[in-house]
Amino acid sequence: MTPDAERRHVTLPSDLAAAREFQSQLDAVLAASAFAEAELFSIRMAIEEAVVNAIKHGNQMDPARTVLVSYALTPTRFEIRISDQGEGFAPDDVPDPTDPDNLERPCGRGLFLMRHYMHEVEYIDGGRTVVMARNKATD
Amino acid sequence: MSTAPRRARLQVEEVNGVAVVNFTDKKILDEQVIQAIGDELFRLVDEQAYKKILLSFVNVEFLSSAALGKLITLNRKVTQSQGKLVLCAISKEYREVFAITKLDKLFTIKPDEQSAMDEF
Numbered sequence: 001m002t003p004d005a006e007r008r009h010v011t012l013p014s015d016l017a018a019a020r021e022f023q024s025q026l027d028a029v030l031a032a033s034a035f036a037e038a039e040l041f042s043i044r045m046a047i048e049e050a051v052v053n054a055i056k057h058g059n060q061m062d063p064a065r066t067v068l069v070s071y072a073l074t075p076t077r078f079e080i081r082i083s084d085q086g087e088g089f090a091p092d093d094v095p096d097p098t099d100p101d102n103l104e105r106p107c108g109r110g111l112f113l114m115r116h117y118m119h120e121v122e123y124i125d126g127g128r129t130v131v132m133a134r135n136k137a138t139d
Numbered sequence: 140m141s142t143a144p145r146r147a148r149l150q151v152e153e154v155n156g157v158a159v160v161n162f163t164d165k166k167i168l169d170e171q172v173i174q175a176i177g178d179e180l181f182r183l184v185d186e187q188a189y190k191k192i193l194l195s196f197v198n199v200e201f202l203s204s205a206a207l208g209k210l211i212t213l214n215r216k217v218t219q220s221q222g223k224l225v226l227c228a229i230s231k232e233y234r235e236v237f238a239i240t241k242l243d244k245l246f247t248i249k250p251d252e253q254s255a256m257d258e259f
Contacts, residue, residue, distance in 0.1 A: 048168065049204055052203065097241075098239075103241060103245055106212050107205070109204040109207065
């Protein structure tokens with residue numbers, strides 16, 4: 001785990017525009033890293049889904065609630081922790097969106113995409129916090 | 140409170156009875172943008188009665204899962220009206236997204252506009 005001293009901390013309101021702004025700022029940080037374009041796409045996709053989930057589903061868009069984000073970037077690893085102030089949930093209860101019975105559901109793919117694109121995805125604190133990480137590919 | 144500016148999110152051209160649609164947004168992430176795009180797409184079916192719709196993603200760089208959801212709803216609407224929806228020019232990264240989510244089984248996806256037009 002990356003030492004706390006190297007982590008950046010951001011507090012987001014439960015506002016999707018603010019999430020977009022944070023994503024843009026993080027994109028700039030990641031673009032300057034050693035991660036390849038395909039890896040950046042993966043990280044970007046997972047963060048987009050996780051932050052939106054925290055705001056929409058965790059915090060229910062409640063302006064009184066915030067989303068806490070902390071992340072750390074090293075030449076070989078990106079870690080991010082996203083915490084909402086909601087009631088929590090059980091990730092294992094989320095239906096498989098690739099099941100034929102669920103394929104035409106317009107929602108429910110965020111967690112699936114996060115698990116596909118990040119090397120590590122763990123929910124803690126009753127589902128209120130997701131910790132994700134991706135390691136840089138070695139040549 | 141500011142709202143999303145009211146500008147057309149789609150460029151639509153009719154070619155041989157097919158509504159050929161290009162998106163004006165490179166990033167289809169924002170909920171308001173997705174809703175506005177959805178409204179314009181649905182109007183193609185509900186108000187303009189198009190039964191053949193080709194969506195070109197040549198200008199699109201980013202799509203969220205919420206945008207995919209809107210496409211699913213559009214596909215259902217088009218299918219229920221006995222129409223056909225074809226997607227084309229999706230980037231390599233998002234073709235993978237469609238593949239891993241098995242949405243490539245739901246949608247007709249072609250590499251470019253010409254091959255997509257051949258589907259009608």
